[in-house]
Amino acid sequence: MIKEENTIIPGPALQILPWVIPALFISLWMIVSETGLIPTYLMPHPFEIAKAGWIYVFANPGDAPFAGRFLDDAGASLIRVAIGFGFAIIFGLPLGIMSGRLSLVQKLISTSINALRAVPGISWLPLAMIWFGIGIKTTVFLVAMAAFFPIYLNAAAGARQINPLLLQAGAMMGVNRLRGTFAILLPGAMPHIITGLRLGLGISWAYLVLGELTGVPNGLGAVIMDARMLGRIDIIVVGIIIIAVMGRAGDQLLKTSLKFCFKSARRMS
């Protein structure tokens, strides 16, 4: 793999670069809190947050409100995201690829899908609650609904923009339709597919919290909602930070595992 060497900034400094903004942000926060510029009932001191976070993650359940709930909440949320995102992939990828290649399929479904796409995800919430009740099903439905569109659209774009000569070259080398799909079409569309999956996973987290705000007993969204009702702003911030970290880690995990599984993901991005 050829990568352009960056000569302006030395290597070790590059490693630090991603952390500059978070570090600046926390410093600023510290200053603001220490000087009392912003009252603590609006934004608690970073140390307070750290303490609340510690209790939430590591303390024994029952010692204090929210103590030790982390594993339970994170686990519940992860399962919901995984199932919803999984459904989005199962429907979004094949439909997208077909719509990108087959004009009949495209004509048949693209208008409807684009109409559905125009509906803000939150409008599905009341309907989903009536259909599925409060709990995992509603959340999974919302996540799947939201993640479907970027996955579908990008897969379609990827399948559409593939160089037709690559498919012709395949046909001339005796590749049948099935093998052509897996050996040429999917790898050729891979950069777009990856974009779609990453966007889809990102939006999954957003709709996860939306689904969990409806009053489920556990999950990261539920924690934030509970904390709001109890006036525990520190726990709200802890929840936000945990979602940010898990979202970032999930994106990294997705990228890494795609690269691990597919040559095309390894070699074309």
Place this chain on the structure above:
Amino acid sequence: MKPRLAAISKTSPRIRETILEINNLRKVFRINGSFLTVLDGIDFGVKSGEMICILGRSGCGKTTLLRMLAGFLAPSSGEILLNGKPVAKPGTDRCVVFQEDTLFPWLTVKENIAFGLRGRTTDRKAFDEEAERFLSLVGLSEFRDYLPREISGGMKQRVALARVLILKPEVLLMDEPFASLDAQTREEMQNLLLSLWENLSHTILFVTHDVTEAVTLADRVLVMSKDPGRIREEIHVDLARPRKWEKSDFLFFSRKLHERLRD
């Protein structure tokens, strides 16, 4: 596998069976409601082991002709017979080397070359040996693990050549494959093609707009005219190989072809 690869001796008499027959081929495109005849009355035969150049200026329909032979396009009328059977769709009996880069960017040089071989054999060792053999035939053994984006244009065309030669096609169709290469690389590639052709005795149809290339390569040159595309003249280039462009008999043929292209 049929013994197609068995080298036909260069000294053997030149009378060979016709393997490809093109009869009264015609192609009409419909563009914005009006009809455009791109090719008309194309009639020729190709003998086994022959190297034919189709020479014409851009827009004369030579690429369209090649795409029909490959089976990517259906003729409007007329027929294409390979070993007496009509050509209907793309197949490994007629392989194409394209002008553009059509290697799979996610596969290494070796994987690209072996691509068409997948599914033909289950014997992994034979598969690997065959891939290595064709890698070395085009002189790319050291670059087996490179990706297409990491190699030069000339090397890419070597890969494009090897990945179809490995399938042992009856006819090799080449669509200005060296047109985008620099002069030195083009000459190298022409020599490589000639030596492969002499060793493997493929039947080759080579489309080009370059007179020197046609005289360098061809047994027979089909000169095409434009609007509609027809075969204006057939010229046998009976020069011994290797042919040098500065020799007088070479110049005689190139002058002759230049004239035919002009008027």
